[in-house]
Amino acid sequence: MKNYLLCLMLIGCLLTSCNNDNPSKSRLTQVSTDFNFDWQFQLVDTTGNTAEWKNVRLPHDWSVEASFDSINGEGATGYLPGGTGLYQKKFPLQLKSDEKAYILFDGVYNNSEVFLNGEKVGVHPYGYSPFYFDISSYLNLEKDSNLIEVKVDRTRYADSRWYTGSGIYRDVKLLVKNKLHIPIWGVFVTTPKIEEKTAEVSVSVQIKNDFSEDKKAELRTEIYNQEGQKVNEDIISIETRGNSQTSALQSVSIENPVLWDVDNPYRYKAVTSILYDGEIIDQQETVFGVRSIRFDADEGFFLNGKNRKIKGVCLHHDGGLVGAAVPDDVWRRRLGKLKEAGCNAIRISHNPGSQAFLDLCDEMGFLVQDEFFDEWDNPKDKRKNMNEQSVDYITRGYTEHFQEWAEKDLKNTVLAHRNHPSIIQWSIGNEIEWTYPRNAEATGFFNNMEWQGNYFFSEPPYSVEQIKEKLNTLPKEKYDIGETAKKLAKWTRELDTTRYITANCILPSASHLSGYADVLDVVGYSYRRVIYDYGHKNYPNKVIMGTENLPQWHEWKAVMERPFISGLFLWTGIDYMGESNGGWPKKGTQSGLLNQAGFEKTPYHMMKTLWNDAPHLHLTTQSLEKSIYKLNGAGEPVEKKENGWEKALWFWHETNEHWNYSANESTVVEVYSNCDEVELFLNDTSFGRKKLDNFADHIYKWSVPFAEGELKAEGYIDGKKVDAIAQLKTAKEPHAVQLSVDKSELSANAYDVAHIVAQIIDLDGNPLRNVDSKISFSISGDVKLLGVDNGSARNVQDYQSTEIVTDKGRCLLVVQSNFDAGDVTISAESEGLKTGELILKIKADK
Structure with missing residues (x-):
């Protein structure tokens, strides 16, 4: 649990300055400080004028605070605006001479620039990958005050598929370390050998020495079980040259290991410390799981030696009314419902997920496919899918940065995420083939006057030999899909060979022959269940599975009838904002098992009957x-x-x-x-x-x-x-508004969230799902209003409100704790109906 008071204490510990260059005199200042509070934000309008500064806490998405706009918005990104946003925060920090400071952003959407005390620290274009900067040399040396500023340029407000949000929408951390330290993402824990009575844990550690002279120290890694008991440790001597970085490898065994599994997601913790003259000067904690994974071309997927089907869903990163800045408890409620339906896997589509989301997947027992990119060398059409069909400023996306930034963004993602036991696959791309036209033409599905079939439900009209001939004879393009895939796979394997590399292939009949599939460990089929047998027959040594599938019984039936298909990922687990070009007032896509408010839909129950x-x-x-x-x-x-x-x-x-x-x-x-x-x-x-x-x-x-x-x-x-x-x-006349809540008690930590559902009921307490009414909420007490929603994809009422018209007689209010304890009274009234009321208890954070 994040703790704001601890954050203040840790920053306070850093105020004293000294001039000692000996790390033995430095106390442990290993800090992963919560840096989400006390920010200010202002929006810059199209003429360059700025609004008043307002106080915000991170994560923050400014787009979702606005009204839906059918005129100036774009359906691709949910009819919400972009713009340019400015963030600033003052903070006290003076380093000792043997210390370094870093600022770590888990995600800023997008085209961000970071300044400290008026100097530009760096830029980061991609909105989905984590990044950090060494800010040591930018800190004020003479006074105990610093100003960090972040400029976010989201003027290209239809630059991705689909809703992106705008701003610093993921967590930010301030890290202060000794000059002899473990770099950010510098520990990689794997379990190369697992037996019934013992597991070998391999700990690869990077050590960075920013002192000018060589240093000798000890490296210690302690392993703790989920109950907090130390189960083993390893200590080795290390020596690093001045101003250099080296690596060390440790091996620790765990007796009678408890395996991480979707049904029992048991986690261990590795605490890795650098000791200088017997004192800990740097330390890093790494949560990991002991588990094995294997994909087989004939038998499918194995977790810890057990053959099981992947019952997956695809998820975009928005959380409905909270936009892209999704509190943990919002995801916890949504993931919990998917888990109840039998879902055991998440494909994070089409871009890398947040650390907080992956932590929840680790904790709750979901297998994860973490996806790097939706665009490579060539752009997609953000409004109409497939390859780009129109060119304008607001749709310029990641392709503009791919050549320069792809390696760094991919490697940052792998380094930051590779300790999560939930991750079983790295996806290097989603439906990329559309953007290389010769691949589509080679399949024979399109512009083929001799074929009258249906692309989704027909086998390829061209034979393998014909497709091969087409790929050999069609004019070459500037970029080759196979060569780019090879490069991305190579970068991934440089950092992690313990997971399987995949991609979501929309044209697999061509991808098997273009060089694309050659670099994949698992070939993902997008909406191509009708060619599972074709793929297995023609490429018997390749593992194939569904990686984007229709949320229908016929998709799961095809998986269950074929042992060689590991599973699937339904599109989608939850309705999402965007992909609604020209669809106003429909602002989102209704393909989910849950709607945008997290209410169950009919296909949810279909899948629950299939997966349980x-x-x-x-x-x-x-x-x-x-x-x-x-x-x-x-x-x-x-x-x-x-x-x-x-x-x-x-x-x-x-x-x-x-x-x-x-x-x-x-x-x-x-x-x-x-x-x-x-x-x-x-x-x-x-x-x-x-x-x-x-x-x-x-x-x-x-x-x-x-x-x-x-x-x-x-x-x-x-x-x-x-x-x-x-x-x-049968429900009678509307009588009252009934309130229910998922958590009646919150901690006063400014993170905990409660979901309050208002349902119109009759005198006997039966819900009326065929009557709608305007609900007005009142809140008495210290909580933050996050918003209201009714779950309908056609709801374009403001999220930031206390009033909403219901859909199917119900609606949702979401509130978040602040720092004060006490009771909070929430009531909901509607004309002619008895008012509903409940009390939330906010307890002091421990």
Whole structure:
């Protein structure tokens, strides 16, 4: 837990100056100081005028604070503005003569410039990679005050896919170290040998000596288990020349190791210290896991020797109403729901994730594919996907910087992230083939007058030999996809050979032959499940899997039928802002299992029935007229488009989670379940017990004339009734606003977050999901309002508000603690309804 008071104490320890060049006299000032507080921010308008400075805490996303704008915004990035933002912070720090200071940014979007005391320290164009600067020589020597300034140029407000946010949207840390120290990201912990009763831990350490003379010291690494007990240590002597950097390798064993696993994400901690004359002068803690991973071309994926399927989802980095500056508790709620659905893996698409997000994946037991880039040598079209179709200033993206910055951004990401046990794959790129036109042409899918197939659901029209011939004869371009891929893979392997390198290939039939797939350990197929067999037949030694897939049953069915397919990543786990060109008022994309407020959608329950063994039932309804079904001769619902489920795309058919229709109206009732059989009741009258095997689309269905009362579904496995049931009751007139909260107690640390859900209910407490109303929240007490949302992709009401119109009768309020303890009263009122109220307790941070 981040601790602001500790931050102040640590900075205070650094105020005294002395002139001693002997590290033995230096106390340990190893600090990873939380530098997120006491910043000021101002926005610069298009004429160069600046707004008033306002106090902000980091992480901070200024775009999400604005109103959605259909005129000046772009659907690609959620109709929210960019601009130029300025940050500044005053802080006390005077170094001793044997100390160094660094500033570490986990992510600034984007084109940032950093100044200290009026001098330019450095720049960083990429908005997703971490970076740091040595600020030692820029600090004030004569006075105990420093001013850091960060300029962020987000005037290219449609420069990425998709919503990016604007500003210093990830954590910032100030680090003060002895001149003889472990550099930032200077420890790499691996577990090269794991047996039942012992595990070998290899600790590679960089040591930097910024003294002018050679230094001798000791390097000690202690291993602690998750309960805080020391299990082993290793001490070696080290010698470093002046003004140089060297490396050391330590080996430590763990007896009876507890393995990191998706079901038991057990973590150890390596504490690595430099000791000079017996005193610790520098120290770094590294959390790691003991685990093994293996991909096999025939048998799929193995974690700790156990064959298991990757049940993954793709996630963009926005958190709905908080934008890109996502508090840990917001991710924790969202990831927790995905975990409950059976999800065990996250593809961070299309750019590297934050340290905080990866920490949560380590803690909660998610496998991670960490993706470096969405663009390489050539730009993508930010509005319409694929290769660039229009050129204008606001869409200039990372391609502008790729040639100069790609190696540094990739290596910074690997160095910063490679100790996370959750990461199993590095992805060097997403759907890059679109930007090299000759690859698309070589497939035969496009501009081929002799072919009438469907790209998503047809095998390649050209044979392997024909594609090979095309790639050999089509005109060469300035950049070659295979050569660039080779370069990126080489840089990755220079720093980590313990993970598998992959890429999300949208045109794998060409990528297998262009040199692209040659450098990949795992070839990821994007929306190409129909050619899994084609790939395995023609390239039997290559590991292939789905890395971007439709959130549909037919995708998972294809995985389960093929042992050689390790799994998939659904697009997407959660609805996200952006990818809505010309879609106003739709500001985001609705392909998620959860919506933008983190509420479960119908496909969430479908995947929960596919990814879990525990019995699950979920009821939805729809009028027959509005449904995707018709009645057959036997009066049973069947698809209007026969076998349409086999080619269903991103967006689920419209369903309702209520039982409110006109008297005798024809309805279709769906039940999503993993039970062998389900029986449906309306007011205790059975509508029949049906078998799942009789529904190829994996959805139970009944035709039910509407009558007020209770719908109930009961499940059976192996002929025995299970405890799980699903119910819907006819709701009466709206009566009250009901409040619920995920955490009723927060720590006064200015980080903890509570999610308050307001639901319109009737007199009997039944939710009304077919009625909407304006909700006004009131907050009495010391918390920070983060915003409101109703989860709809078409909601363009301001997030930064205390009022919102519900969607499906509900909405979400998110608040964050400050530093004061006490009770906070939150109420929600709506015209004509009884006001809802709850109390949050804010406890003093320990």
